[in-house]
Amino acid sequence: MxxxxxxxxxxxxxVAGCGRHAAGTQSPDGGAVTGRAFDVVASLKPTPGAGLMSxxxxxxxxxxxxxxxxxxVVVGAQGQGALAAVMRDGDTFHVVGAVxxxxxxxxxxxxxxxxxxxxxxxxxxxxxxxxxxxxxADISCGDCEFTEPFTFEAVAGPDKTxxxxxxxxxxxxxxxxxxxxxxxxxxxAATAKLVDSNGASADLVPLVPNAAGGGDAGVSEPIxxxxxxxxxxxxxxxxxxxxxGLVDYAGLHGLANAALRLGSFPExxxxxxxxxxxxxxxxxxxxAVITAGEAFGDAGAGALAPITGTRSIYVARSGVPFATNxxxxxxxLARLAVPAGATKVSFSYQQASNFAAEAFSGRVFVGSVGHxxxxxxxxxxxxxxxxxxxxxxxxxxLGAPQSFAIDLPSDHTDEVVFEIASTDVQCSLxxxxxxxxxxxxxxx
Numbered sequence: 001m002x003x004x005x006x007x008x009x010x011x012x013x014x015v016a017g018c019g020r021h022a023a024g025t026q027s028p029d030g031g032a033v034t035g036r037a038f039d040v041v042a043s044l045k046p047t048p049g050a051g052l053m054s055x056x057x058x059x060x061x062x063x064x065x066x067x068x069x070x071x072x073v074v075v076g077a078q079g080q081g082a083l084a085a086v087m088r089d090g091d092t093f094h095v096v097g098a099v100x101x102x103x104x105x106x107x108x109x110x111x112x113x114x115x116x117x118x119x120x121x122x123x124x125x126x127x128x129x130x131x132x133x134x135x136x137a138d139i140s141c142g143d144c145e146f147t148e149p150f151t152f153e154a155v156a157g158p159d160k161t162x163x164x165x166x167x168x169x170x171x172x173x174x175x176x177x178x179x180x181x182x183x184x185x186x187x188x189a190a191t192a193k194l195v196d197s198n199g200a201s202a203d204l205v206p207l208v209p210n211a212a213g214g215g216d217a218g219v220s221e222p223i224x225x226x227x228x229x230x231x232x233x234x235x236x237x238x239x240x241x242x243x244x245g246l247v248d249y250a251g252l253h254g255l256a257n258a259a260l261r262l263g264s265f266p267e268x269x270x271x272x273x274x275x276x277x278x279x280x281x282x283x284x285x286x287x288a289v290i291t292a293g294e295a296f297g298d299a300g301a302g303a304l305a306p307i308t309g310t311r312s313i314y315v316a317r318s319g320v321p322f323a324t325n326x327x328x329x330x331x332x333l334a335r336l337a338v339p340a341g342a343t344k345v346s347f348s349y350q351q352a353s354n355f356a357a358e359a360f361s362g363r364v365f366v367g368s369v370g371h372x373x374x375x376x377x378x379x380x381x382x383x384x385x386x387x388x389x390x391x392x393x394x395x396x397x398l399g400a401p402q403s404f405a406i407d408l409p410s411d412h413t414d415e416v417v418f419e420i421a422s423t424d425v426q427c428s429l430x431x432x433x434x435x436x437x438x439x440x441x442x443x444x
Contacts, residue, residue, distance in 0.1 A: 037066035037159035037250035038129045042101075042152040044115075046137075057137065057148065061115055063101040064159055064184035065122075065129070066249030074212070074249055075117070078102025079166055079181015079225045081212045095120040095133075102181070103137070113145070114138040122154065129156035159184075159250035165243065173265050173333060174233040174417050175365040175373050180241060184248050185212055185222035192226040192243045194262075196234070205231055207241070222249070232367040232417055235335070238264025268333040268417065273442045276311045287313040287332035287420075290437065303388055307348055307401055307439035314352075315362070316435030317422045321352045321396040328435075330422040336443050338414050344405045345418055347441040349379070351399040353434040357381050358397075360434045361423040364406050368413040376406045379436075408443075416443070 042061045063077035073086045073095060080100035087094045100116045115137050122131025131154040136147050164183040180192065194205040207226035226241075233239065239262045246254030268285050272278050279289050292310045304322055306312040316322070317330035336345065351360050360379040367373035382399025389395050408416065420438065 033067045033124075034069050035067060035249075036124075037064060037248065038156035039159045039161055040065050040129065040154050040156040042117075042154040044135075044137075044150045044152045047149040047151065057139070057150070058103065058115070061101055061103075061152070064161075064248065065156065066159065066185075068249065074185045074222050075099040075120075076101055076185045076212060076222070076224060077183060079179070080114070081185040081222060081224045083185075083212055083221050091123050093122050093124070095122075098135075113140045117152075120154070127158050130154065159248065159252065162252040163246050163248045163254045165241070165246075165254075173331065173419065173421075174235050174369070175367070175375070175419055175421075176233065176239075176262070177228065178262070179210070179225055179227045180207070181225035182223065182246075185224055187247045187249070188220040188223060190223045190243070190246055192241055194228060194233075194239055194241055196237050196239060205229065205233070230373050232369050232371060232373050234369050235333075235417060236265070236267030238262070265333070268335050270335045270337070270415075271441065273336075275309050275440045275442075276313055277309050279311050279313075283329070284313055285332045285334040286329045287315050287438070288328050290314050303396070304352065304398075304437065307350055307437060309439070312437050312439040314435055314437050315420050315422055316352075317433075320433040320435040321354055321394075322435065332420045332438065334418050334441075336416050336418050336441075338408070338412060338416055338443050342408065342443045344407050345416070345441070345443050346403065346405040348401050348403055348439050350401050350437040351379070351382055351385075351434050352437060353385075353397050353399070354394070356385050356387070356397045357399075358434050360436045362436065363421050363423065364404065365419040365421070366406055366412075366416050367409050368411070368416050371411045371413065372409040374406060374409045376404075378404065378406075 040063050042063070044058060044061060046057045061077070063075060066074045068074055068083070071085060072083055074083050075081055075095065076099065078101070080102040082099045084099050085096040087096060095117070098116050098118045099120070100114065103113050103115050115135060117133055117135040120131060120133035122129050132152065133154070134149065134151050136149050138145055139148055163186060166181045166183055190209065192207040194207060205228065208229055209223045210225040210227060211221040212224045241262065243254060271285070276284065276289070282289055290304055290306055290312045292306050304314065313332060314322070314328070315330065315332045316328050318328070322328070345366050351358070359381045362379065363375055363377050365373055365375045380402055382402070385397040385399045387395050387397050418441070420436065422436070
């Protein structure tokens, strides 16, 4: 099954100035090659009869091509790219090997998610580049992905477009995993950092630069994006990404310290190790509280009851059984004290589904602020389940209680942040929707 590609958030970064083209090897028209950069527009045509969904194929691709020296070019866009060798045959330049150029407006369903040029030949005339070649597109069809070949004709003028950031991010929380791409490959000196919503340097988290790849020995690879390291963020705040040295190969600058706001999250509660029995109100840590004998959702009293005692919590997103209840949430987030000698976090769970024997699609995270996060997907299919009609011809399957445990990271402190997050299953027709009833949460 192909992975689902994330949606893009875009930050436009203002122009601070343009660099000068360096002198270098001469092009066929007498202009310098080294230091020249181009904004390329390629018109794409899928190979007739090769694919199944040509109607969803993009008609064009915009990317940057820049000469770093007489034998190398940087090619890329949308957080992808490569440093490639270039060979000259008379008036024609030939890019050696395949180069990724990203996909315009990539979404998760029935669209191209990646584009790469498998061959690319071009000529230069004054400030104009013209070329042609062939490539392939990876196209999502929801739970699958297939490849469709294409040919293209390209034309380009001088690069006059300043760099921007394009990013993919989970809903922000202390365990947020995200990467930021760049609209075009950047100088190897580019950096980025994560700061709190007020720009406080005390909470600064340097992001890891992503090198484009394809470089030869002694040739610096361009930067195509940044990735957050596996560090638990401080709780109860919001975060922004700030960039420094956002410079492309035409010498165009992005605005220094331009911020991409990622959102915020509330301070999670510190929980007692009592199986949620001391919980008050209808929610706890963002999840719904299920109370014995009280009506919940569209099934009425007793249809979704606590696993043990008088209270459990329910983690579920839109579309799952009992989703009519306004207190449902796709995430549960809390802080837990760590007793001396403890090695793991454990809990019991039941799965509520619109199909029998389906497992909850989600992930568990644990870790101390400023330290390493551990995670696990290990939710098992129910060993048995009972069915409950809830009206309108709908039946809910409630799995037998099961247990879950995740080891604490080795660098934990005396308090950890804990999260259960439901995964959004997109583009999946007929896919089961599963909610998770949780109880007996403890550190031991």
